[in-house]
Amino acid sequence: MKSSAKIMYGLTIFLAAMAVIYIFATMHVDDKGSTPGLEWVGAVALVLSTGLTLMLGVYLHFTEVRVDVLPEDWEEAEVADKAGTLGFFSPSSIWPAAMAGAVGFLGFGIIYFHYWMIFVGAGILVFTVAKLNFQYGVPREKH
Template structure:
């Protein structure tokens, strides 16, 4: 098992322990003369975080089996072993800013519960994501 899966399994085990402690702590705290009042919001959040950590650990476990050994899993690795080209990032692209604006419109629509703004933000987000992904994949238009 490689380092990514181990880290996520460790986080999942920690979250499971914290969930159990939280359940016991909230169950045995007396508030307003009532003992054993269950606090569902915190329990649900911690349980979902635990499940997500284990799901990510399982995904990394199954996908890392098919990969070659990575420098972080090799004990004699140097920092330079991980160096190299990470990818191509377009410095002049406007589409990341357009995506941020689309997310802002969508978030404001959700926050104020305006259906027209939610639809507009979602449409703008789909359009800007498509343009970002296809900005170098489409042929140039000739005039």
Template sequence: MTSGAKLFYGVATFLGIATVLYILGTIFLNDAGNLIGLEWAGATGLVMSTLLALMLAGYLHLTDSKTDITPSDWEEAEIEDGAGVLGFFSASSIWPFVMTVSIVVMGAGLAWWHLWLVVFGAVMLIWSATMLNLQYGLPPEKH
């Protein structure tokens, strides 16, 4: 089990204990100004947070057991062991900016209750996300 899975199992354990204490505290502690009973908003949030932490811990536990050991889990690892190519970044791509503008257009449409702006922003977002994914997959035009 790797450090990420251990971390999320610890977070899930803490949240589980906090959830039980919160539920018992809101059910059995009586405040004269409030009705006695479970406070549903906080209990639901804590239960969902516990389940999310358990889901992440389980995912990391299952995927890390099938992969090789990483430098973060190796006690004798050096910083250079984790170096390497982390991914490809296109610094000259316009599509992230177009996606940002389309999200702003959708937000303005929601703020001002203009359905046509929301639809236009959604279409623009789908188009720009497609073009971002196909940026290096499309062959260059032949003139």
């Protein structure tokens, strides 16, 4: 975790430097003596990427303080030290496939800009996300 925070801080410094260089490079004076102005798309993308890596670095830094030493940060760690349960994955759940279909339907609605497809796709997506989250939390009927 400590190394991840350092990587994000390093990326933040790199992207901040590239943003400054990019902003000054796009505001140069051309051969005719006119200033074309700032190229906004690249400047905004670099500034937002800098903010994103800074947020990730701060998050990883704060979580590193609360967590014990991880095998990634231990010099003598072996592969078996990280082994363990990764989580519970439902083997027969239909809801991930249904969510993918809902995202596809919503995507087609956004692409073709049909309001009814957007509303129906968003509704189906909310429904399938709820069913995925609650599929093991809702008790079965007793009768």
